[in-house]
Amino acid sequence: MIDQKKNNILSDINFTIEKQKLRNNKLFGLWIYLMSDCIIFAVLFAVYAVISSNMSINLISHKIFHLSSVLLETFFLLLSSLSCGFIVIGMNKKDIKMIYSYLIITFLLGFAFLFMEINEFYELIEHDFSPNQHAFFSIFFTLVGTHGIHIFFGLILTLSIIYQITKLGLTDSVCTRILCFSMFWHFLDIIWICVFTFVYLNGVL
Template identity: 45%
Template sequence: MSEITANYPGALSADAGADPSARYYVDEHHPESSTLLGFWLYLMSDCLIFACLFATYAVLGRNYAGGPTGADLFDLPLVAMNTAFLLLSSITYGFAMLESQKKNLRATMIWLGITGLLGAAFLALELYEFSHLIHQGAGPHRSGFLTAFFALVATHGLHVTFGIVWLVTLMFQLKRHGLIPENGRRLMCLSMFWHFLDVIWIGVFTFVYLMGVLP
């Protein structure tokens, strides 16, 4: 019995000396590398989804069906402001990661809160853009171009929404448990997800909006 206990320092037992069949509870270690590897695999699968959406837009992006074009619809100053919100949120998340490495919980929470507000501002402007387009009669049913546009941009917006929900949940976890190793892994995974969304949006801004206003 002592040999088993020596081999498993985290083991606990009840009446181990009296009951040979006593159960042992061993502290399990969750390897950080496997978590990050699994999340990288998820991001690669998400890359395939966006690759398909970009490819669809490349095929349908000039199919206007006699309707409005990107040059007629896109408000570049508004989209540039929206892009600035998302890129700034990536910077503020980086500050949160730096503070978490310093074990400064309060500063980490503040930067995460700012990140969430910038993400919410991004979504608010995107929803305003969608409602404005639909009000103009340029909904996703109007042409192949608009169908592909709404599919790509809305899918990215849905990812940002999930990211904000994840961020708020993580803030509750941090407030309750602090900067424990498990929350550190969650912060790292959300960091990869958030920066991934920034990279995708840069592609959307360039390929859809900037190229869309060209004649």
């Protein structure tokens, strides 16, 4: 009887260790992905820096960028980062209602950001500032658009997590997905701060 209890305890410990290893492997894989993303964005920033070094192009960027609109975009995205942090807090508390609430808030804020970004692109194209007009606009659309595509996939991940919690509950695999999503979303916030500072502020100033 005692041996059976020991075996059960050892089995539970081994199972817990295996689950932790699996989570760590997934998080490590995400870190590798984020590092590769950093390289992509670093290349895009470098190309933008080279092209925008021309003074006449800086003058153009001063005219096309509307800082008030971009500030609102930034506010929405930073606020979504805060709500994303509360998702992880809700996960640690095993509070599904809290997780649902902040997932929805994060989705809505991210959607508002993406909507404003698409609207900005539309207005630029309407004023003949399309990617085929000049190399500056090509790299601008590529850099900001690449970030926007990442936001779009982040929104899909948000809906996916909501669906998984509804169907599976707050399982270990779902918790791992929440952690991965949180890291991914905060990474996008950091990239956007770089875009805002390097592209928009630098362009206006």
